[in-house]
Amino acid sequence: MSPDPTPPLATIAAALRYERQRVGISLTELARRAGIAKSTLSQLESGTGNPSVETLWALGVALDVPFSRLVEPPATTVRVIRAGDGPRIRSEHADLTCTLLTAGTAHARRDVYLIALEPGRVRIADPHTPRSVEHLVVGSGRLRCGPEHDQVELGPGDYATFPGDAPHRYEALEPGTFAVLVMEHP
Structure with a gap:
């Protein structure tokens, strides 16, 4: 990258x-x-x-x-984000980087992110807006994620969904872990 x-x-x-x-x-x-x-x-x-x-x-x-x-910058008709490009924002609590791939519209409140994580620090996320839901698919590496009381381990191709309006966490278990995260907002 x-x-x-x-x-x-x-x-x-x-x-x-x-x-x-x-x-x-x-x-x-x-x-x-x-x-x-x-x-x-x-x-x-x-x-x-x-x-x-x-x-x-x-x-x-x-x-x-x-x-x-x-x-999210203003939308264009055709939008391409090449691997390694796009606006990335780092976590201050974990070795995690988020790249917003696309944002929801007024009629479809969902956002799609590419997240990259490295082992060593856990990303603990505060609750998001009420009734938000997270959907996660791991692309490579291994990841532990989910609400504080119900963590799951995922590998390449595995999918999990959980409430985004409760405290939750992400932890890379292998170097080079990345996943696609879809956030649904009511």
Whole structure:
């Protein structure tokens, strides 16, 4: 894989401003709801921050929008993301990288991600929006995932689905693990 490109800061900044104004709340209130510093949110809205997956998920939950709405650039008619390309965002708690492949529409609220993980650290995910569901297919390596109380181990080609609105985790069991994750949002 090529080195990580700069996060899609301009897209994130514009989306945060738009969604915050749509909800009608201040920077201070959004920062409070998301549990982040107001200065961090201010930097993100100005396009100068360096957001983690966890920060963007917290903001999405606070705004009641899917994560993808904060990182997806405007759509084109035909879109191709070559292997190793696309906007990648790293986790601050695990060796995990997410690449949003496609976001849902107003009529089909689902997002598709390619996630790459390495052994050593566990990605613990906070609950997403209520009634969200995760679908996961492993492409290579081995992965332990699912809700805190009901972990499963998956290998290449294995599929699992579980509630996204409860705490859950991802842990690579082999180097070079990657999977396709489909998030459904009500």
